[in-house]
Amino acid sequence: MAGVADLLEDKDVCICAGSGGVGKTTTAAAIALGMAGRGLSVCVLTIDPAKRLADSLGLAELGNDAERVDPALLEAQDSPVEGELWAMMLDAKATFDELVARHAPDEESRERVLRNRIYQQISTALAGSQEYMAMEKLFELHSEARFDLLVLDTPPTRNALDFLDAPRRLMQFIEGRSMRVFMKPTGMAARVAGRGAGVALSIVRRIVGFDLLADLSEFFTAMSGMVDGFRERARRVDELLAAPRTSFLVVCGPSGEPVDEAVYFHRKLVEAKLPFGGVIVNKVHRLPDYAGGDGEDLRGGLRTALDDGDLADRVAANYADYLSLAERDSRNIDHLAAELRTRSVIRVPYLDEDVHDLSGLADLNRFLFAAGRDPAATATDG
């Protein structure tokens, strides 16, 4: 049974992926803290962390550059941190701007792109641009080789596939046939779209307005000189994602839908030949580690122990509710382990307190880094 430290042995990139609302940001931060505690220099790339988590890491003013978490804050924790913990908050727009600046042949074409209203929408609003920029930043930091380990908290996507698909969609957009239709000279449109395209274009122009088409034309014309640069970069980002020293950790919750989503995401990882490391299930209602007695035993025992029949009944009812959730979680995790054909299912129990500071992260790490010593924290064979 592996803990996160075993899963990440000899890895230099860890990508935490999963659907929204499953605790990815918190998990990524906890993993980074735990690995820093093992002597590594670690940087966590996060997106939009909760204010108090950001505050506790000293990230309030962070921009698009890595900053070191104050060692004094880490030392205030019970277990001293041997390595370094760095963090940054991703700014997708700034990253996209940097990318355009990198690939622009000259200042004029750079300015033309940055000023274009279509570009301004794409860099902030186009589906996939944020996901791609997260990967781009990851690639950039990895090339700089400043850190032993990079932990990426992926953006909240509608579903996990949106993340994997992002570079392809963005490249398709930038280099695709769609752009040529709208590029100058207009004769191109006819060749791409076939007979009658000129008429079709004029109908479209009547519906959407001339200025939109003019902006599109200007944008794609300005981008055309950068396509090769973008394509080469995207290829290298893909290589990094598929590298043997990269590990994808799938994060999910224990109820049916997040588990289905994790199964689906794992399948997509395998299909894309990307390195799957393991799965982390958050907020698990744990089953008690004994063979439970029947209802009467419990009720009788509680009545005796509490000397309060009404309270004893409420405690028993609460326990029954809890057990039904614990049984569901156990079933779902068995299903998950079987579908993923993995023993690396790390269970993090549903803690009594919400996690949003360093000591909360350290609490999580008792389970994330359990490394088989605490059988209750990890799954048995699926």
Added chain:
Amino acid sequence: MPDLLDRRLIFVTGKGGVGKTTVAIALGLKAAAEGRRTIVCEVSSQERTSRLFNRATVGFNEVEMAENLWAISIDPDESLREYVLLQLKVRAMRDLLFRSRIFTYLAAATPGLKELVTIGKVWELAQPDRKVKTGRTYDLVIVDAPATGHGIGFLQTPRTFANIARVGPVHAQARQLEALITDPERSGVAIVSLPEEMPVNESAALERELREEIGIQVDRVYMNGLYPERFSPEETARMEPLASSGGVVGAAAGAAVSEHRRARSQRAQLSRLRRRVEAPVRTLPFVFEPEIGLDEARLLARRMG
């Protein structure tokens, strides 16, 4: 201002994983039970609605799920096609346009166009006099909006688009959509939140952005998944020593102590939410069932007040 369910259109929004779909359906069930012809719209093609009703996928069709309650999954490509068909009355022009695939290219090349036609379809569903000939008239359209992820994306689309396309019919329609979603007489917005740190922060930020960026006043925030307060602090204190005593009695006492702590932490988050948002906060109970199905959604509908 009319009561939330008396508007024509309600957007249910919030971050991922907070239970937007369940709340949207519960609102739909409540409105339908009160006699309103209601349709719930999914916009992310995930077919969660049909899953909850344990029915075959609905797709881009208006399918009756219960008395007075319909569902549709709005597909942007289908919406765009429908939009073009409604715009162009001359058949030869439509054929030419579809054959040239130019609109497909345009949709792929223009950021926000797919979201715009999605909201356009919502608008069409909400018309007293439907543009789609076979369409029925609804009293209420409920939109299970995409997860907010970052900012207010989806609801901002009409304004954004009106700025991209500065003239022409699309510009005019984007303005019309913006007018509809910012009109409190016709449209309402409900945010769904959870009693935890991050969702509370994000709900407050979302409400503020909607107000400042688009001019939408949020009507209601649903605090979803609230634990009951089953035990008093005194009772919990009596159980704490028992919790470490082992066996089934110890496990049950431990579960009760944990339950009390979570319920207390949730009440603290509920107070934070009430302090930080302007809209009235309504609470919805945590459902102690393995999966949320129709019965649970009906239960929530009855508890919506």
